Amino acid sequence: MKAAALELPPGFRFHPTDEELVLHYLCRKCTSQSIAVPIIAEVDLYKFDPWDLPGMALYGEKEWYFFTPRDRKYPNGSRPNRAAGRGYWKATGADKPIGQPKTVGIKKALVFYAGKAPKGEKTNWIMHEYRLAEVDRSVRKKNSLRLDDWVLCRIHNKKGTIERQGQHLSVKKANSTEIVEEDEKKSVVMLPPPPPAPSxxxxxxxxxxxxxxxxxxxxxxxxxxxxxxxxxxxxxxxxxxxxxxxxxxxxxxxxxxxxxxxxxxxxxxxxxxxxxxxx
Incomplete structure (x- = not known):
């Protein structure tokens, strides 16, 4: 379902607060309750690169929202698996509690790095992940990697554009290759031929x-x-x-x-x- 099929009124803008995202969307999704306007798509975003996600969203111009499951990195641990597409999401900053006076959700900020950890290249793609607080995340099934059935994620790019990091890396690699070739040319010193020996x-x-x-x-x-x-x-x-x-x-x-x-x-x-x- 795309934005055109939602039949949204003219001038509609979707800018919910952190509490609205947790209380009116994430809580209802986790308890299998209906949402008045299904404006948030269900996508396993950890299988894709962030620049491919805007095309999968139901709505959004510079920010895109998704419901996604979250898996464990190890079968018996509580650490989430952050690998995604051709890179990984890295947490930054401290977790922010959502809800007053009782905390109902946790907000975490992450940055996408292209490449393999820990030598990936930082990109401009940012994700805000919202998960429920005080949820039993113990291993429910044997050999099950599922950590959360649903978390809510907001994706955006700091430059406000759909920047494809793969193209950026190839251009940067080509530029670095040209610089190396120029340096090699500069390092070559043409020596004059030795003069003939006297007779x-x-x-x-x-x-x-x-x-x-x-x-x-x-x-x-x-x-x-x-x-x-x-x-x-x-x-x-x-x-x-x-x-x-x-x-x-x-x-x-x-x-x-x-x-x-x-x-x-x-x-x-x-x-x-x-x-x-x-x-």
Whole structure:
């Protein structure tokens, strides 16, 4: 039965108070008494997502009312099962007693979370659950999960719209994926290709060092510097333009001449000096 079949008068609005909901609707429903206008639908709302419930209501624009049964979470316990659709309802705040001077009902506020507990995502869907007070909720039948035959629930969205959280989650997931992809693109650093190795061991100071593994070329001593040896002025230009200091490389070899003073010469230069002398 939909709102059109109820034949409600023009301008009709359904805005009952908490006491009116408990006394005139929930109490009559639990005692199997008739209700003048059957404006509240009977739906097991714990089987559906909250954004699907407005289409099942008999009446409502921004608030929708339902009679629904409530089951236990455990067969021998009194804790209700709050799983619903693709999420769960989570209680928030303290319970509010309804009725003066005697409490006839209890009002509980719940928020719907999409996903699996306890890592669900909070939504804007709110439910006010009204249940009767001082009711025997002991296990009436063996292996029975029924906790309450009927409770009255009022569903609404804080934004005042029928917001589908499933679409919101997919859009949010797509946006987060795009952000991750952009971050990965930003983290990639394009390095320039390495310059080619020089064709010979000689070159300027800014050239890359070329290591020859042959035994004919003296190896570079990294523990020596120009400040440790006195170099002749006539070889200064050659030493500065050559990345290898051959004079330093020959200091530790057994072929060094004993005439090493202020002017130090390589073994080859010493040999040429003796060759110039007549025999």
């Amino acid at each position: 010979s061991a000689t070159g300027t100071v800014n050239d890359y060092v070329y290591f020859d593994k042959s035994d004919s070329v003296p190896r570079l001593h990294t523990d020596s510097s120009c400040s440790e040896h006195v170099v002749s002025p006539e070889f200064t230009c050659e030493v500065q333009s050559n990345p290898y200091n051959y004079l330093d490389a020959t200091m530790d070899t057994p072929f060094t001449t004993p005439f090493q003073g202020n002017y130090q010469m390589s073994p080859l230069q010493d040999m040429f000096m003796y060759l110039q002398k007549p025999f």
